Amino acid sequence: MIIRTMTAEDIIAVRNMEQGLFAEDWSEHIWQQELSNEISNYLLLEEAGTVLAFAGYWLVAGEAQVTRVATSKEHQRRGLGAQLMSALVERAHQQQAFVVSLEVRESNRAARELYRKLGFREQGIRPNYYRATHENAVLMDLVVE
Numbered sequence: 001m002i003i004r005t006m007t008a009e010d011i012i013a014v015r016n017m018e019q020g021l022f023a024e025d026w027s028e029h030i031w032q033q034e035l036s037n038e039i040s041n042y043l044l045l046e047e048a049g050t051v052l053a054f055a056g057y058w059l060v061a062g063e064a065q066v067t068r069v070a071t072s073k074e075h076q077r078r079g080l081g082a083q084l085m086s087a088l089v090e091r092a093h094q095q096q097a098f099v100v101s102l103e104v105r106e107s108n109r110a111a112r113e114l115y116r117k118l119g120f121r122e123q124g125i126r127p128n129y130y131r132a133t134h135e136n137a138v139l140m141d142l143v144v145e
């Protein structure tokens with residue numbers, strides 16, 4: 001199993017993997033834009049050439065803002081999300097980030113638990129953040145040392 005930087009050549013595999021995991025899939029165009037954005041960083045976890053998980057962030061003024069994290073449906077609950085998020089935090093640290101921040105749907109128990117386990121703390125709520133479902137976002141962050 002290896003963790004490496006995602007490139008444009010991985011878009012098809014990542015799009016296949018993320019199908020059904022999010023309320024909205026990212027189109028190929030969105031992925032192209034993300035990967036060509038100089039503030040963005042995406043990591044993949046793969047085994048024998050198969051993408052099992054990905055996670056990304058934008059680095060803005062020393063803050064690593066997590067954009068998207070997912071583990072393929074068949075490989076969830078095997079510690080891969082935790083492994084990849086730890087690598088993301090380490091990468092952000094190497095890039096001089098002082099904090100990693102994110103927002104997560106209030107109902108997303110799996111993700112909130114994952115982040116909590118890694119030391120992220122809940123800092124507040126953004127009401128009605130996800131407009132389509134009128135759901136609150138929980139703001140979480142981890143100070144990087």
Ligand SMILES: CC(C)(COP(=O)(O)OP(=O)(O)OC[C@H]1O[C@@H](n2cnc3c(N)ncnc32)[C@H](O)[C@@H]1OP(=O)(O)O)[C@@H](O)C(=O)NCCC(=O)NCCS
Binds near residue numbers: 053079108109
């Ligand atoms: C959230 C997500 C990335 C977790 O990935 P994962 O690889 O399954 O997570 P891990 O196996 O590393 O789990 C680490 C810890 O998180 C918590 N956790 C993970 N899935 C959980 C679940 N379904 N219910 C409760 N806690 C859960 C547990 O504390 C777990 O530790 P444990 O298995 O020792 O109890 C995955 O469920 C996913 O891809 N969800 C859909 C996309 C998504 O919601 N992304 C996050 C918002 S951007």
